[in-house]
Amino acid sequence: MRARIDEIVFDCADPAALARFWAGLVGGEPVRRSPDWSYIDLPADEPGKFSNRLAFQRVPEGKAVKNRLHLDLLAEDIPAFSAEAVALGATLSGSVVTDEAGSFQVLLDPEGNEFCFVSGA
Missing domain, CATH: 3.30.720.120 (Signal recognition particle alu RNA binding heterodimer, srp9/1)
Structure with a gap:
């Protein structure tokens, strides 16, 4: 089962x-x-x-520590998606990170829950 x-x-x-x-x-x-x-x-x-x-x-209770689980959202244009999320109430956390697997941007929703926009290499 x-x-x-x-x-x-x-x-x-x-x-x-x-x-x-x-x-x-x-x-x-x-x-x-x-x-x-x-x-x-x-x-x-x-x-x-x-x-x-x-x-x-x-x-x-309020959020006290970093999430142990977060959502990765596929985004073709990370800066554009991030700007739209910020306009909706998100906060950027750091800058776009790029490595051999692709790129990602960490953001926080209005209550501080982490999520990422990601794109492939």
């Missing part, structure tokens, strides 16, 4: 606001299920389908 990922859940202070940010970044419509829970269904290549769900749940 194998389990499958049902959804990826972010702990946060403001689920509705974080759902709007991520929907602006990756697509999908933010859904506010309750004051403590919002989500977006990530668009799939097939119309009318979704590939996975990002969910956002309210927790009482």
Whole structure:
């Protein structure tokens, strides 16, 4: 038997606001299920389908340390995608790093969760 990922859940202070940010970044419509829970269904290549769900749940404590897990988002033009993310409320963390595997830019969402824009070599 194998389990499958049902959804990826972010702990946060403001689920509705974080759902709007991520929907602006990756697509999908933010859904506010309750004051403590919002989500977006990530668009799939097939119309009318979704590939996975990002969910956002309210927790009482703030983020204290670096995430042990983060999302890498494929971006053809890292500076352009980064500028759009900053306009939505993200913060750059360092500069673009390039090595033999490609390039990446670390950013923080409005609640400080790390994510990266990446592109291949």
